[in-house]
Structures are given as C-alpha cells and as structure tokens.
Amino acid sequence: MIETINLTKIYKDGTVALDNISFSSNSRVLTLLGRNGAGKTTLTRILSTQLLPTRGEAYIEGYHIVKDANKVRKIITSIPQEAQPVGMASPYEHLIMFLTAKGNSLSEAERISRDVLKEVGLWESKDKPSDELSGGMKRKIFVAMALASNSEVVFLDEPTTGLDPYSRTEIWSILKTMKSKIVLTTHYMEEAEELSDDIILLHKGKIIAKGTIDSLLYKLKDKVRVEGVGDIKVGRLRISYVDKEDASKYLGKYVVKPITLEDLFILYTGESLEEN
Ligand SMILES: Nc1ncnc2c1ncn2[C@@H]1O[C@H](COP(=O)(O)OP(=O)(O)O)[C@@H](O)[C@H]1O
Numbered sequence: 001m002i003e004t005i006n007l008t009k010i011y012k013d014g015t016v017a018l019d020n021i022s023f024s025s026n027s028r029v030l031t032l033l034g035r036n037g038a039g040k041t042t043l044t045r046i047l048s049t050q051l052l053p054t055r056g057e058a059y060i061e062g063y064h065i066v067k068d069a070n071k072v073r074k075i076i077t078s079i080p081q082e083a084q085p086v087g088m089a090s091p092y093e094h095l096i097m098f099l100t101a102k103g104n105s106l107s108e109a110e111r112i113s114r115d116v117l118k119e120v121g122l123w124e125s126k127d128k129p130s131d132e133l134s135g136g137m138k139r140k141i142f143v144a145m146a147l148a149s150n151s152e153v154v155f156l157d158e159p160t161t162g163l164d165p166y167s168r169t170e171i172w173s174i175l176k177t178m179k180s181k182i183v184l185t186t187h188y189m190e191e192a193e194e195l196s197d198d199i200i201l202l203h204k205g206k207i208i209a210k211g212t213i214d215s216l217l218y219k220l221k222d223k224v225r226v227e228g229v230g231d232i233k234v235g236r237l238r239i240s241y242v243d244k245e246d247a248s249k250y251l252g253k254y255v256v257k258p259i260t261l262e263d264l265f266i267l268y269t270g271e272s273l274e275e276n
Pocket residue numbers: 011012013015016017034035036037038039040041042043
C-alpha cells in the first residue's frame with residue numbers, strides 16, 4: 001500500500017513541485033503519468049526517501065517515509081530517471097556490485113545475476129563494457145537490477161524515455177513479469193495503458209485524475225475524437241469530441257479516432273500529454 005496525505009514539496013527557489021497530493025493505492029503497477037515538470041520525479045524521490053517533503057505525510061507498506069525511512073529503504077529499490085551505467089563496467093559487473101551492496105553473498109549474487117541477465121536478454125552481452133551497448137541495453141541493466149532486487153516495491157522513473165519502440169516493448173514485457181509492486185513514471189500514454197493497474201494523472205504538481213484506465217475513460221465512453229474541427233485547440237490542431245453514433249457524419253472529411261488517456265488529459269488541462 002502506498003499512501004500520501006496532503007503531500008507538498010516547495011523547492012528553495014519557491015517552485016511548488018507538489019501541491020497537496022493525497023492518494024492511496026494497493027495495485028501492482030501504479031503509474032504517475034504527466035508531462036515534463038508535472039512533479040513525477042519529485043514525488044518518486046520523496047516516496048523513496050531521497051528527498052524530504054515540505055509538508056504532508058506518506059507511507060510505503062505502512063512505514064512512514066520520514067520517521068521510518070530506514071525501514072522503507074529495506075523494502076524498496078529505486079531506479080532514477082538519470083541512471084547511467086559506468087562505461088567500463090559490464091552488465092554482469094553492475095549486477096554483482098548491486099547485489100553484493102544489497103547484502104547478498106558473492107555466490108548468491110552470481111546466481112541471481114546470471115538468472116536476471118538471461119531474463120532481460122542481456123546474457124550475450126553480459127561481459128561487454130557498458131559503453132559499447134545500445135541505449136536500450138544500457139537501460140536494461142537497471143531493469144535487471146530492479147528485477148534482481150526482489151524488493152517489495154520498485155520505483156522506476158521514466159524507464160523507457162528516449163528508447164526505440166522495440167526496446168520499450170521489451171522492457172514492458174519484463175516489467176509485466178516482475179513480482180514486486182511497481183511505481184512507474186512516464187509521459188507515454190501507451191506505456192501507462194499497457195502496464196498500469198492504477199494511474200495518477202499529475203499536472204503542475206496536482207492530481208487531476210486517478211483510477212484504473214477503465215474508470216478514467218468511463219466519462220468519455222460514448223465519445224470519439226474528431227480531428228480538424230471543433231473548439232478545443234491543442235497546439236495547431238482543432239479537436240472535438242462527438243457521440244459515437246454521430247461519428248459517421250465526420251468520416252471521410254476528418255480524422256476520427258477512439259478515445260485514449262490523451263483525450264482525458266486534453267479535457268482536463270487543454271494541453272497535449274506528449275508534445276512537450
Ligand atoms: N531541485 C530543484 N529546485 C527547484 N525546482 C525544481 C527542482 N527539481 C525540480 N524542480 C521543478 O519542480 C517541478 C517538478 O519537477 P519534476 O518533479 O522533475 O517533474 P517531472 O519528473 O514530472 O518532469 C518542475 O517545475 C521543476 O522545474
């Protein structure tokens with residue numbers, strides 16, 4: 001269970017990065033979805049005890065993130081957005097370092113490293129210096145660490161940002177098999193739709209919507225999106241939402257699309273999710 005109560009973060013320069021965030025979730029994959037600057041990294045850092053909140057409370061599996069920080073740290077693994085492998089060290093060496101630092105014996109670390117490197121598809125490249133690997137493979141080293149940790153809760157901050165579509169789907173399939181609870185951040189709508197049990201839509205430090213995908217999309221269930229006409233302007237694109245039964249009137253003249261989380265985001269914020 002992850003819970004926050006009026007969680008607020010104001011940085012020293014006055015930036016309000018999180019503004020009274022309250023939610024609780026007990027789902028396997030909780031996704032924080034929002035544009036750049038929404039507050040996703042700030043929230044992830046606070047929940048994983050790397051940053052203190054300005055006000056408010058948060059609990060991970062019942063432990064208070066400030067008062068019980070050491071207990072929280074024992075049950076979580078957090079992979080930061082900016083994580084980069086050490087260029088000279090191989091994937092295998094990264095995993096051994098990670099697992100022995102977590103308290104495993106060397107022989108245990110070797111066994112787990114072999115298993116997870118096979119599982120994430122890094123086995124063939126396990127001994128190469130990391131700076132010879134593709135971006136997707138570099139990122140997989142950290143996904144392998146998350147997998148190897150076997151932590152109760154794993155935080156992954158934008159695990160697929162900047163990767164090619166193939167690497168992204170590979171990482172998705174690894175995350176789907178993970179036994180840990182996952183708190184994921186992303187600005188990719190398809191990623192949230194693919195992986196999440198629960199989604200929190202964050203915008204400018206505030207929660208604008210939360211729930212399962214189905215519950216989030218419920219209010220638009222009888223609509224379709226029509227592009228090229230309408231009062232809603234997203235960038236240079238005009239959009240309207242019309243009843244499904246009227247969709248045929250627009251077909252041929254305009255682009256008609258099914259509703260996605262992006263549409264919910266547009267309705268709440270007037271902005272597009274992915275055009276940063
Ligand atoms: N150390 C910092 N000092 C001041 N402002 C910050 C700092 N870190 C982040 N911010 C600001 O806080 C807001 C939220 O940032 P962040 O949590 O990184 O969002 P996201 O991860 O969703 O892109 C942004 O306006 C960002 O510029």
